[in-house]
Amino acid sequence: MSGRQEMLDLPDGATTPIWSYGADGGAPSARTVLLVHGFRGDHHGLAGIAAALAGTSPTLRVVVPDLPGFGAAEALPGRHDVPAYARFVRSVAAVVSPASAPALVGHSFGSIVAAHAVAAGPDAFSSLTLINPIAAPALEGPQALMSRLAQLYYAAGARLPEPVGQALLRNRAIVRLMSEVMATTKDPALRRFIHDQHRRYFSAFSQRRVVQEAFTASVTGTVTEAADRLDLPVQLIAGNADDIAPLDTQHRLHALLPGSELSVIAGVGHLTHYETPELVAELIADFLDRHPAPDTATPVAPAPPAAPATGVTS
Template identity: 50%
Template sequence: MSAASPYAARLGKIPIERREVEALGSVTAYWVYGPADEEAPTVISVHGFRGDHHGLEPVIAYLPGVRVISPDLPGFGETPPIPGRDHDLGLYSGWLTAFARAVAPDAVILGHSFGSIVSSAAVAGGLRTPRLILINPIGAPALEGPKGVLTRLAVLYYGLGARLPQRIGTALLRHPFIVRIMSIAMAKTRDPALRRFVHDQHDRYFSRFSDRDVLHDAFVTSVSHDVRAFAGVIDAPTLLIAAQRDDITPIEAERRLARMFPDAELVEIAEVGHLIHYETPAEAAGAVRRFLRLPFAPGR
């Protein structure tokens, strides 16, 4: 039985349209939230590892009046892999550049978690954007985070999933028990209803990867790169929205990361970890609205 979304009523007031576009020789599925008016502020949102476009919907629910374009990354959700390519950072940053140029040139780019790496690499590589927004940015090597031991276990897990016979390996990577353990490890909220929603979201969308090879490529990319490598050459004004209890990038590392950008602002959110987009989306959206100089949405 699915858990009720605490953000459903807000999201239900926002128009949503599914579309497709060719990018990097394959078809990308994406969703457009908000007004059809081309004059509305436009944001392209890039979701995190193992997720799809649904993950950022709680934040979008607090951005009425903003046009948000939210694709599924290649190999996840409803977007198939790019044929004949390793799904490494070069592919993902090249795909984002091609996608943005096709659907919304000069849109604001927003990336969450793994999406922060992809977005930063693309902007550093030449993708034009007036502003860059990073939620839960990966600001240090994942293996050095507060729970580096768990990350090393994840390396073993994804490696095992890639080496076992295909049927067994894929079943391991999609096993509901493992997905729930990941969800429990990341959730910080003490609200039982919100925890049920978070776990339900991971149950629904965390295993919608196309195949184990793509998943393994993306995982290796996620633990082999971080935003620090690109910060110094990004000249667009940048907003970092970081969690004070993030187990992947500690807040001290996020503070150091903010100082690496030529023009960056850091907003810290207390009592939340790596799931800002699920647990504190109103606070994240408020920071986004301030950064984009937009009026606040009525009612929190």
């Protein structure tokens, strides 16, 4: 299932591209799920989850925007930080689902943005799913050294003369190294797919300042900051081999969110959206079925149970 591209008119007069999967937003029984991608990504990264999730029910409409400054979306006039991105997500939600609160899903940096979008007013969303959520500052975690090196890299990319800085930030060898570090799968074909996705879309940013500002936001912000304001059903999906969002931080976040659900996928790291998109979609569909929006007439159909080989624990 491929997404349908649309241009969305936002309340502030700006327009932004979105990709929709599944049900038509005008259908009376349609339930909207809004997905938020991670740092340096765009809608392509969540296409696998979006298509699989839309396929679980004819009443689901799954919407994936490009965050401002990435993919096909224009940069914001101001700073690209968590509050600005959270406002953007709330604006998109209000337009794509004006009659009912959509479910919100965020991956990695998108989990920070999504959590803060909910914290600004929980009534705007019916539920929150965080995939590989960032529960601790990257500059203080087990990958602190790598994060510090990345900080220097993005600072250099922003400050060097334009051609040199652009070449550094878009350097294919560096992008490939990042991809190799993050991928955990041993499947050669899947690794080739992941590397190709990063090669195609990891450098799809509009301006150098966007990358540096968003990177700073990604390594200083956390979901935990907003935990006490997430007064709605919350689902956490983690990989047990995730070095960027380590499993112990997921358990601590889970403990901070009474009533939240935590599913751990064995043998996968931070790239669950590439390595296990169908399983992630099944977990989300099951969660949505058990937590329908208050004004959703037709709940999402239950997803089939995961096969034992997936290694999912709750």
